Structure formats: structure tokens, C-alpha cells
Amino acid sequence: MRIHLDTGRSGEKLAAEWLSQRGYTILACNWKYGRKEIDIIASLDNILHFIEVKTRRGHGFGMPEEQVTRKKLKNIKTAAEAYLETFPQWRRVQFDIVSIIYAPGGHNIQLLEDIS
Structure with a gap:
């Protein structure tokens, strides 16, 4: 379980750095609403991005983004609504979704935009 948590945390940190390098302003990481969480909230070109980060250490369990279920997306949207109540501008x-695969010799990062 510890390796799984470490992989997820390192992936979220890497994703935030990667997004920052591409011009995103990181507004929050691991923003919580009750038991629901948004991994990264960022802005770019006057668009607010709610970003789920999925990280894997190989292809053995499929692509990382395949783990974003309808239920997970619904939870993210519920948390996003709460965030927007606080920041209505x-x-x-x-x-x-930021999809990260760690592999020997490096990593592969993909941004899947506008998934809803």
C-alpha cells in the first residue's frame, strides 16, 4: 500500500511541475471537500482546470486514465461545485486528466483535456 501512495504523491508533484512549465498557474493541490478531493486546481488562459492525476509504474494494469471512473468523475464535479461556490469568479x-507512466529510463506524461 505504501508504494501505491508514494507513486500517487510523486505523480501529483511531477504533474504540478509539468503543468507549471507549460504556463499553468497552480491554485491548489489535493483540495478537499468532505471526503472528495481534486488533485490539482490550476488556471490557464482564464480557464479553471480541475485535474485528476493518475500514475502507474508500467503498463501492467492498463493505462492510468482508465482508472477515472464515472463515480470518480462525479466526485470531482461535486468537489468542483463546492470550489466554485467559494471562488465564483x-x-x-x-x-x-494528467496520465503518468513511470518506466525504466524516464516517464511518459499526457494531458487529456476536457474529459467531461
Whole structure:
């Protein structure tokens, strides 16, 4: 279980750095609403991005983004609604996934945009 948690945390940190390098402003990491959580909340070009990060240490269990279920997406949207109640100035929002696969010799990062 510890390796799984470490993989997820390191993936979220890597994703935040990667997004920052591409011009995103990171507004929050691991933002919680009750028991629901949004991995990264960021902005780019006046769009608020709610980003789920999925990380794997290989292809053995499929692609990371395949783990974002309808239930998970619903939970993210519920948390996003709460965030928007607190910060209502945002008019444009988007739900994205950062998919990371650690592999020998490096990693592969993909941004899947507007998944909802």
C-alpha cells in the first residue's frame, strides 16, 4: 500500500511541475471537500482546470486514465461545485486528466483535456 501512495504523491508533484512549465498557474493541490478531493486546481488562459492525476509504474494494469471512473468523475464535479461556490469568479471551467507512466529510463506524461 505504501508504494501505491508514494507513486500517487510523486505523480501529483511531477504533474504540478509539468503543468507549471507549460504556463499553468497552480491554485491548489489535493483540495478537499468532505471526503472528495481534486488533485490539482490550476488556471490557464482564464480557464479553471480541475485535474485528476493518475500514475502507474508500467503498463501492467492498463493505462492510468482508465482508472477515472464515472463515480470518480462525479466526485470531482461535486468537489468542483463546492470550489466554485467559494471562488465564483470563474466563468469557464474544464476537467482534465494528467496520465503518468513511470518506466525504466524516464516517464511518459499526457494531458487529456476536457474529459467531461
